Amino acid sequence: MSPSVALYFWREKGMSMDKVLSHTGFKRLADLHEELIYDLLAQEWAEDDMRMTPEQREHEELVEATWEEFGDYIREFVPPDEYDQEVERLLPLIKKTRQIIAAGRSKKFRESVKRRQLN
Secondary structure (H helix, E strand, O other): OOHHHHHHHHHHOOOOHHHHHHHHOOOOHHHHHHHHHHHHHHHHHHHHHHHOOHHHHHHHHHHHHHHHHHHHHHHHHOOHHHHHHHHHHHHHHHHHHHHHHHHHOOHHHHHHHHHHHHO
8 A cells, every 4th residue: 555545544534553554564654654755756756757848858868967977076076056057067068979979879880880891
């Protein structure tokens, strides 16, 4: 039983807290509440993702890729209040890198490399 359903049965149907906890597998009400908060946040994030335009989604992916590639550098050398500026500054590098990789994977490029190797 999900935390939201369990709390509904507790609040609306009068189920005892012991039964609610036993049906959900939690030992404490605080743990159940934390899980409910997490579920609500995850639902909100999912809804936000669904409302994103393709451009916004691509930007988010690029920001994620920037943090994966340069996260250690940013944390070590950039003050926290300048993280956003540094990520925006590095975004074109990530875009170009992705374009180069995509071009390298294109069929025409692979064929031209094979021809050069044969000659």
